[in-house]
Amino acid sequence: MHFRSGTLTALSALALLVGACGPQQAAPSDLGPSPGPPVLPTKNPVPLPNASITKIAVAFDISGRGDGGFNDIAYDGARQAADELGAELREVTAKLDDTDDDRAERLRLLAGADYDPIIAVGFTYAAPLQIVAAEFPAVHFGIVDDATVNAPNVEGITFAEQEGSFLVGAAAGLKTKTKAVGFIGAVQLPLLQKFEAGYTAGVRAANPDATVEVTYLSQPPDYSGFGDPPHGREAALGMYDNGVDIIFAAAGGSGSGVHEAAASSNHWSIGVDADEYTLAPESVRDHILTSMLKNANVGTYTFVMSVARGTFVAGNQTFGLANGGVGYSTSGGFVADIKTKLDAFAAQIIAGTISVPETP
Amino acid sequence: MGRVRSVVLTVVAPGAALGLAFAVAWLILGLTGADPAATLSDALRYGIQPSTLIAVVNKAVPYYLAGIAAAIGFHLRLFNIGIDGQYRLAAFAAAVVGAAVALPAPLHVALIVLVAMVVGWAWAAIAGLLYVHRGVNVVISTIMLNAIATGIIAYLLSPLRLAQQAAGSNNVTTATIPDSGWVPGIPTAAGDLNGLVALATLVGLGYWIVLHRTTVGFEVRGMGLASRAATVAGIRAPRLALLTMAASGAIAGLVGLPQLLGTSHRFGLDFPAGLAFTGLSVAILGRNHPIGVAVAAFVWAFIERSAQVLDLAGVSKEVVTILQAVIVLSIVVAYELVRRIRARQERRYVANSVEGVRA
Numbered sequence: 159m160h161f162r163s164g165t166l167t168a169l170s171a172l173a174l175l176v177g178a179c180g181p182q183q184a185a186p187s188d189l190g191p192s193p194g195p196p197v198l199p200t201k202n203p204v205p206l207p208n209a210s211i212t213k214i215a216v217a218f219d220i221s222g223r224g225d226g227g228f229n230d231i232a233y234d235g236a237r238q239a240a241d242e243l244g245a246e247l248r249e250v251t252a253k254l255d256d257t258d259d260d261r262a263e264r265l266r267l268l269a270g271a272d273y274d275p276i277i278a279v280g281f282t283y284a285a286p287l288q289i290v291a292a293e294f295p296a297v298h299f300g301i302v303d304d305a306t307v308n309a310p311n312v313e314g315i316t317f318a319e320q321e322g323s324f325l326v327g328a329a330a331g332l333k334t335k336t337k338a339v340g341f342i343g344a345v346q347l348p349l350l351q352k353f354e355a356g357y358t359a360g361v362r363a364a365n366p367d368a369t370v371e372v373t374y375l376s377q378p379p380d381y382s383g384f385g386d387p388p389h390g391r392e393a394a395l396g397m398y399d400n401g402v403d404i405i406f407a408a409a410g411g412s413g414s415g416v417h418e419a420a421a422s423s424n425h426w427s428i429g430v431d432a433d434e435y436t437l438a439p440e441s442v443r444d445h446i447l448t449s450m451l452k453n454a455n456v457g458t459y460t461f462v463m464s465v466a467r468g469t470f471v472a473g474n475q476t477f478g479l480a481n482g483g484v485g486y487s488t489s490g491g492f493v494a495d496i497k498t499k500l501d502a503f504a505a506q507i508i509a510g511t512i513s514v515p516e517t518p
Numbered sequence: 519m520g521r522v523r524s525v526v527l528t529v530v531a532p533g534a535a536l537g538l539a540f541a542v543a544w545l546i547l548g549l550t551g552a553d554p555a556a557t558l559s560d561a562l563r564y565g566i567q568p569s570t571l572i573a574v575v576n577k578a579v580p581y582y583l584a585g586i587a588a589a590i591g592f593h594l595r596l597f598n599i600g601i602d603g604q605y606r607l608a609a610f611a612a613a614v615v616g617a618a619v620a621l622p623a624p625l626h627v628a629l630i631v632l633v634a635m636v637v638g639w640a641w642a643a644i645a646g647l648l649y650v651h652r653g654v655n656v657v658i659s660t661i662m663l664n665a666i667a668t669g670i671i672a673y674l675l676s677p678l679r680l681a682q683q684a685a686g687s688n689n690v691t692t693a694t695i696p697d698s699g700w701v702p703g704i705p706t707a708a709g710d711l712n713g714l715v716a717l718a719t720l721v722g723l724g725y726w727i728v729l730h731r732t733t734v735g736f737e738v739r740g741m742g743l744a745s746r747a748a749t750v751a752g753i754r755a756p757r758l759a760l761l762t763m764a765a766s767g768a769i770a771g772l773v774g775l776p777q778l779l780g781t782s783h784r785f786g787l788d789f790p791a792g793l794a795f796t797g798l799s800v801a802i803l804g805r806n807h808p809i810g811v812a813v814a815a816f817v818w819a820f821i822e823r824s825a826q827v828l829d830l831a832g833v834s835k836e837v838v839t840i841l842q843a844v845i846v847l848s849i850v851v852a853y854e855l856v857r858r859i860r861a862r863q864e865r866r867y868v869a870n871s872v873e874g875v876r877a
Contacts, residue, residue, distance in 0.1 A: 254792050257577070258781060305687070348683055380668055517677075
């Protein structure tokens with residue numbers, strides 16, 4: 159039973175991701191928990207007056223929309239909600255040298271211009287949001303990747319990245335022939351270390367003999383690692399030369415370089431956030447084993463719709479395997495032979511018999 | 519008469535540059551399909567609100583400090599690209615020390631400021647020593663030192679070492695400085711002014727006094743105006759270069775303090791990068807003069823702040839970056855033009871005087 163719900167959760171998460179351009183709720187309701195509005199415990203259930211939604215805003219951190227990954231997915235969820243509600247959707251993006259003050263002002267301007275709800279994407283908005291949320295108590299805010307803002311009108315939208323990473327780690331562990339796999343992270347941030355921790359644990363669980371080589375492309379505040387495909391390619395080629403045969407690229411836009419390296423040296427790579435098999439060029443896609451899915455759209459869509467339906471509750475919502483927030487992709491069919499094993503791991507994680515670490 | 523013309527020329531250059539930048543902004547906005555008049559007037563209307571102006575001043579304070587740090591180096595043609603690394607390392611060290619001690623308020627703040635200056639000073643002195651003793655280009659060495667500073671901070675700013683990560687947060691920060699180490703804002707009707715405005719003013723004043731009222735300042739100016747003459751006159755160039763570089767670093771160390779002491783009270787992943795180039799641009803724009811740099815920092819911050827409205831209006835924020843680049847570029851061209859005009863006038867003046875003497 160656990161096995162079944164794990165499979166279907168991953169499936170329905172995938173369906174929702176693809177469903178961003180099709181009708182919502184594509185997954186039939188008898189197929190386990192649907193990734194619609196999950197009912198989760200909250201720490202501060204203060205109902206706010208429900209206003210009809212006409213203006214929705216998304217505030218991005220420095221990379222912004224157009225990254226073909228996480229930010230775009232987060233935007234898709236808001237886009238879908240806006241389309242369904244017939245609301246205007248506005249996006250703004252941070253600049254490289256922004257301070258907390260600038261970020262606060264960005265949120266303040268949006269709230270002052272009657273945008274409600276407002277989604278802040280990225281943990282750098284946490285401290286500014288704590289201030290601005292108090293100034294606009296009637297506006298609903300959602301913050302992605304942070305659970306620290308404590309206000310009656312703020313929802314933290316966080317993801318159990320380590321759970322999805324565990325599954326692609328297990329896939330790598332099962333598929334490796336050289337017993338050496340790699341992890342390339344974009345920037346050495348705690349957020350990306352969750353991916354690393356989950357991936358490493360997954361590799362170990364599936365193949366205790368395998369080693370994991372880990373590298374990060376840059377270190378904060380140098381965020382170039384998120385958008386530097388040549389750097390990703392070089393790092394990947396170096397790993398492949400060292401005998402690694404599968405690399406998980408948790409590297410944002412740099413991931414395309416890793417996939418290219420996999421294709422040119424005839425190895426496997428693993429995508430992140432989106433189902434990269436469907437996004438990559440044809441020459442490359444047959445080397446993408448699977449992708450770890452971080453369905454930010456589920457989080458942003460759920461948040462906006464909760465405000466629209468008057469079911470908004472403050473506090474943190476974590477989107478993990480159990481509610482379709484993370485998962486792995488099967489496009490290409492390269493993991494079809496190990497799918498039962500992966501889904502068994504998923505079921506164990508959901509059941510709590512496997513506890514995935516968040517720090518390496 | 520000559521003096522009036524000289525002052526006019528000094529003001530005309532930045533004015534023309536701003537005008538040109540404005541025209542380019544108009545053109546770009548038009549090309550991207552926005553209504554230039556409406557967009558720019560929106561930005562301007564937002565920019566001159568009292569609360570925005572206070573925010574602009576707060577934003578300008580670190581830019582000013584970075585600008586003065588850059589200006590100090592410019593006197594000896596030293597491009598201190600390392601302001602970025604110096605400031606981050608200094609702010610990090612100051613945050614760690616500030617959080618670790620408990621002292622009465624004025625002493626606590628003074629200690630944090632001192633630590634920041636010493637760390638910035640020492641980090642820049644490495645580049646200075648390499649330049650003086652090994653002839654390593656300062657641009658190259660400071661870029662590398664920036665990367666090393668990033669590495670050092672990345673290593674130390676970890677929950678395993680000198681930092682902490684709050685539950686549910688993806689930010690890593692140093693411990694919060696106790697409130698005896700905070701600098702309160704200066705309340706105004708339109709919001710709080712960052713208390714570090716006072717420090718920036720002192721820095722500007724100190725910069726001017728050292729440059730114009732001390733022997734070292736005289737040597738620096740002499741070396742900048744005519745290095746060969748200065749060397750012949752007995753000024754030791756290497757010693758001066760080292761001194762200048764280190765002083766630039768000490769001021770750069772202060773750049774992070776408005777945020778550290780005034781608002782966040784801890785160092786974290788959210789401290790901005792890229793302030794070196796802002797500082798260099800602001801120093802060029804302000805012609806290394808303490809008041810000029812202040813005006814330039816204000817203009818820079820004003821443009822960036824007003825840009826928030828552009829983003830909201832659907833205009834790409836990159837327009838702002840283009841705008842800033844055009845300002846710097848046109849100001850360099852404008853100053854060069856002014857310099858040539860002035861040189862020609864001087865030649866003519868001298869020629870006329872000589873003719874007068876002959877006749």
